[in-house]
Amino acid sequence: MKSLRPLALVLALAFPFSGFPNSAPPTPPAAPNGSPAPTALALPAAAEPSLKVDPALRTGTLPNGLRYAIYPNKEPQGRASLRLVVQAGSLHETEEQRGLAHFLEHMAFNGSTNYPPGTLVEFFQRMGMSFGGDTNAFTSFDRTQYMLELPRTDEPTLAEGLRVLSDYAGGLLLLDEEIDRERGVILNEKRARDNVGYRIFVAQFGFMLNEARLPQRLPIGLEPVIEQARRDRFVDFWETWYRPERMIVVAVGDFDVAQVEAQIRETFTPLAAKAPARPLPDMGRVPDFQGLRVFYHHEPEAPSTTVSLTWLTPYADEPDSAQKRLAALPRDLALEILNRRFTELARKEGAPFAAGRAYVGDYFHFVTEAELSISTTAEHWSAALGVADKELRRALQFGFRPEELAEVVAEYRSVLEQAVRRAPTRHSSQLSNELAEALHKGEIFAHPEAHLELFSEALSRLTPEDCLAALRETFSGRGHYISVMGNSVIGDPGEPAPDAARAAIRDVYVASQREPVSPPEALHQTEWAYHYWGEPGRVVSDERVADLDLRLIRFANGVRLNLKKTGFEKGVIKVALRVGEGKLCEPAEQYPGIGVVAAGLFNLGGLGAHDPDELRRLLAGHTVSSGFRVELDAFTLAGETTRDDLQLQLQIMAAQLTDVGLRPEALRELHKDINQMYRGFAHTTNGPLATEVARFVMGGDPRFGLPPKEVLLSRTPEEAREWLTEPLAQGPLEVAIVGDFDPEATIAAVAGTLGALPPRRERRALDERKQVRFPEKPFNKNYRIPTEIDKGELRVYWPTTDGIDVQRRRRLALLGAVLNDRLRVKVREEIGGSYSPRAMSQASEVFPGYGSMQAACIVDPAQAGMITDLIVEIGDDLARNGVSADELERARQPVMTSIRESLRSNDYWLHSVLADAQEKPESLDWARTRERDFESITAEELSELARTYLGAARASRVIVLPEAK
Template sequence: MRKTIPLIVLLSVAAVAFFYWGKNQNKDQASKQTIKEDATVAIAPSKPWPHSSSDIAADSKTTFGALPNGMRYMIYPNTEPPQRVSLRMHIAAGSLMEADDQRGVAHFLEHMVFNGSKNFTPDELVPRMQRLGIGFGAHVNAYTSFDETVYMLDLPDLSEETVKLAYTVMRDFADGALLKPEEIDKERGVILSEKISRDSVNYRMMQKQFTQLLPQSLLPHRFPIGTEEVISTAPRDRFVDFYSRYYTPQRMTFIVVGDIDPKATEEVIKQTFGDVKNPASPGGNPDLGKIEAPQGIQAALFTDKELSSTDISLLAIKPYTVLPDTSEVRASRMPLSVAHSILNRRFQRITKQENTSILSGSASRSPMFQFVDMGSIDITAKDDNWKDAVKVLEQEFRRALEFGFTADEINEAKANILNAYEQQLKAAATRKSDALATALAQSINDGSVFSSPRTDLDLAKKALDAIDAATCQKAFQEFWQVDGYHLILSTKEAPESSKDELAALYAESAKTAVTAPEQRASQTFGYTEFGPKGSIAKRNDIADLSISQIELSNGIKVNLKRTDFTKNAISMIARFGNGQLTMPKDKPGLNLLANAVYNAGGLGKHSTDELQQILAGKNVEFTLGIGEDAFTLSGNTTPDDMELQLQLFCASLLDPGYRDEAMRQFKAALPMIDQQLKHSQAGPQTKIEAWLHGNDERYMMPPTSALAAYIADDVKQWLTPALTTAPIELSIVGDFTEEALLPVLLKTVGALPQRNAAPTDLSPLRQVKTPDAPARRDETYDSKVPQAVAMINWKTKGLRDNTKESRRLNVLSEILSDRLREEIREKLGASYSPNAGVDGSDALEKYGFISAMSIGKPEDLEKLLDVILNIGDELAAKGATADELDRALKPTLAAMDKTLRDNSYWLSTVMMRSQEKPEILDLARNRKADYESISLDEINALAKQYLQKDNALKITIQSKAEK
């Protein structure tokens, strides 16, 4: 559910801003003249590392260095995955550094560095990367935020050619962009399209709230996407100005993580970036303005009929105090984190009460850009009843200020925080290089010491040991007792006088006495005995895949695979029953209710709240999933908690809670769902999904009034046979030993009642009638945000029992995606992310499509449809080229290699139903060889077979604002 809570949304955007792919190319030839050759300053001091002024030691595996020109670098050797490396270029400059006539240029530049540089013509870089297995999205990406720009490149191998290309690309990003006027002009449409696609009522609301909260700051005027005027008209010199003054060595940090020799890597960095010059007049850091703290309660009202929820936020805003990252500073921040965690749990419990007036609540502290320190307490009102919800906010806030927190609350919060640090340490040996590279980049932006997991745990443990009720309450009071607060109401509609009423209600609520929170009694987990333990009836060890297949004496089938590439992590999933295929046709949407009521309903002996208390500090979970032809229970755990995880699994099968509180929460959220369906693309998408499935009731979204009429017994009647008697295939993968696992498996899962041996014949339920082609479906939704989607679905034979063709269709869709990018993005500038893929079902017979889509303006819909249709038709008539096949296959194969060291691949793709369908194992064995064998003739034959105009379903979605 999307909300308009000011700070939460605001900060999420501030933290990651917008992620944009730089996929730019054309046929012009690049000159060898770069725009920085006149720079003369060769030597500059580098920014000191945070650990140089801290008592916290940096991770000893990290090599920190600086070049004479001021550019810094961080090198971290890591072998997971092996033979791979991740590169990051962090530039300490973003949209805040723009002048008024450059608003949007920082992000625009992120695109332009791909559009012609010293070593690459505009149409050269993307194909060069693809031929080496470097795919966009999979291996190369970038983002621009308010205060940083980060380029990310993950290499699929360490061949000399690949590594050389990567360093050349990163060097060109640093100072080799040509910024040719014609390329800038061609990219304007792409940026404008991206601006449109990012637009939403929540985004617009966030901009308004920024202005309200920080009226004397630069922040509201520097959103990274920029203004339409600048994007459309800014001349080349404004790009050159920003690039020359802010893409400077003193602002750059180059990061290398992977299967590398640090010393050799250090030499390559010096050779690659040592002669990057600093400009004579580098750009400075902007004056961000000042913080205007309110006096008393300063209420504000924001309305928009498209909002999906009514939210109230209390915000404390103060200037940020810049402190070095030391052990004392880290320890000083911990008590407030614990306090906020406790307040979040209190709100969570209130949402489950029978006559609650809130749907959710949270408390947080979020410093931004070393400028502003914000605290936010946020409430989502039930049934838009903000008049009652504001009382909950005020009284729970005051309860925490006056009475603090109980010992049981503090112990639960501390256990969860400590456990998180402990798990990070246990998993440290197999951290993934891309995640490490991103964490290193984040440490630069945070100004924090990149310390080791061991150091982090030791500091956290010491800080947590010092926390008690008094320190927690004191920290909460010191942060939150300020001279005034912003009190913001965001709702669909309300008179202007509502903001005064909001403030009055808050003040009136303060007259109501609050009582101290009650200590909760401790409980123990009530599911540890399940009867006599079972035994192993059959066993089949599959040596080449390192998988053991077991059948227990009660008929439950188990698949085991021990892996060593993610330490201290175990994943598991159980398939049982027949899922959505068996959903009663007279109860469309029952799957939505079933998911909510089962997962939020707890167990017979414990509510979800009680489970959170009991399981604090443990790593156990199970979530019901409703697939097309099976239900699943999936979760993650650790070796230490494996027995508890299996006990929770058995309890979830035998004694689900189906509590009324879960039903109440689901029904309370239905008005929000209604709003989303009416005012976003979600509504049309549900109608199109039903149309593509022949309006089969199992794939329809009913009116929310119908969902509100369902009862818990409807869910029980559907789920109970699957939970109690259906065949189960349980798969477990990760860091375990059979010596430790099998005994607990036999006394938990092995002790469950006997299961049916044979699955049900579902053939009659696997039939749906897809629309006859050619056909067209047009859908609209009510929104003033001008957005549209053009889509073509070409019908195929489907995915079920059709793996060989499906793999080839995947490759064909990659070729189609590349042609869409070249035509719609690069030539027309009509959309920034057109794409294609294979859509279908392995549960339904003959249900499948090659799907291509592009986001654009409503007035461009027909043109986009025609372009997509013609690209498909041309592929059908003339086929692809050998180079296109090569550029589609190489990144696919590179990504495939990576999955072999990913537990989720083995669990979900190979093991999950391997006893039900043994042929899956052979498909896993021959996957790479099969992809490598794909020929151009096969691809072109499929293009000719499917991408014909008379086999196409045209689909459009567009906004139309109702009067």
């Protein structure tokens, strides 16, 4: 019943077009609705474009008005995704019901016609569905959506899933005792989601839309309503708005469409409205003014300041169409060019901001927002405001260069083409969400081929002038807002004077507007520097593993290559490299924090011959990526590509191993991130947990946890280079490639890049670096943080042992799942003490003898001690009384579903099997035995582990609370 944060569904974070990642491009989103757009791409009437609904989609409407949509899809095989969209949310609440739309979503899991209270989650678990993963829901302003991921698609399972949705729609019991029990859960969800970012959003939202209903109906609601509302208010909302004509049922999966359609008709045709319909609420109005309105909000605990320029206009209601999407294209590309300019500016020496972006979005058929937002530090707000103003005016005055447009067009086209390649193996969960979204918003659900056909010609004809015209229409006309929000103190900090602060902000903006702007600088063009790596490497061994359909190859230079060709994701190839010994050889005693800094510099610095901006331009239109991490026993690089770009992907990775760009400008960018992170640590529970506790539970080893900020900031690119050069250039290297590739072409591509590198040394044992120990005696640690946000966080640790023995690791993991479910029942359901308590096993595969069982939750500070005691008691009860057969099955069945699905997952084969298949050949046996071994686990085995490790005398506690006021 995880409800999405309002912040994620409203103006502050939603944006239609955030750029084109070089890896895993998603299906292009529908163009945003209703904002002004130029007519430069209008076609003659004879060539009027069209966008047709995906022909595989079957839709219908029942006699009672309920709509349904069914889409056949093969991935994951044998599974189905079901959605129930109720087109009612917090906007439909009365003043006395504020928060009940969301509360009602929770109550759907607490008793209905076919599922008595306390039985539904357990029923799901026995079916092989995990709570929160396969069963979930969210509430927004204008809808409530329920989601099920069914483990099978046989007729009884589909019938059961539809019966659950039917109970949500028309069979809720809404018992008084269950409502009272859930109040604490809702209040703790509100507490868990409370943070400075949310508080800033609420303040700005209310200021800008002060004449609208939206700010008065945040989905989480009001505490007095949550605490006191009686059953009749719930019933009134449910019977009024949970009406069949306001519902959509979506089914996507590996099933027979006709059968599912018949089941939907049989299940939902009897559904009837229980009360008369009411008129839709008055949404209010979008403020209409000329000139400027200034908003200032000081949030002293914020880690940064956000400066924004915002234009709000009433939503222009018009049907979705090809013409509408084409009209938005020039604006979207203009915004992307502007965003890339901000990225480049943020890297320059002395840049007064960390990041910036421009976006446009439409919300709830009510308002269209165009915004330019800059993240900066408290002292640089005025300079950042100047950057926002000048860069927008620079674009509006001088437009865009042809090469800038060519870059974003290439990326956009690449996204479209990759979406077409991936279409046959899209996952049902993704498709069901997209389909539910489209039907709810009244948008056309088209196949990726239709998107490509629609936009291809338009992209070819698009000009910089088209983009400039679109940008001018977007940021013109009505008045706009200037906002400065966060930790900036404007004026006398001892005597807050909002009027004076607003006047100072206005003065800075007006002064900036008087300053002229010059055309953008010409872009520096370069040639790709990493084409040739020497004579291709020679294959010295090639072993085929028939039962797992793998190839294990070794080159003469010592590079190991592991291959698995799959059809799980059409057009996708995933590549992973493991090199060196990672954190095991981190010189933390000499350079505390070097691992964090080295990883940051590596990912931000580009390559030796190409800085990040040159690299982005060179790679425009190509599907390549590579992310670097410092793992416990290796450095890893992971990326995603296609057949056409595999050679380029491997050239990039070879260059990263031999010529990574640990640049000073990357250090500047990283320092901005580090400073912001530590400012956040000062006022959140993350502070002591990420610094002191993370190191303490690893026996004080300086490789773990974060050092003081000034120590981290003292690390240099030279130190990172000194540490990384030898292992990257000479360390053991194992390459795993999984996906839709040509095997012989792939081997040749590796031979010409990684196989052509100088010889690699063998892996070092480094046994002396593996001596990590959990603290010998149980400990109690208590921390206080200065914050006005009333929430605490707690951790309970039980030392266990390592997971080097895979059978023991699996059993500890299943015991962790049992403990996690007991926390759900005891801490969440029975006492409402936390929204999302969780527990899991952490059994090391690197450090002999090291492991722990961990439990954590966010709580009311006043209840922290009591809930910590309860968690210890829950563990102790497991130790004394063991695991029941039913608990074992409810923990095991979701794991079995996950195992079966993972067999068709590229990520599973890449990271869990092939990543180190030659270094650790036992991993192949782990893959062979996984399903059988989990099936063989007994309740007595888990009970024995619980007796060994979970007794109260072994528990350690960490509690982080706000400072006493």
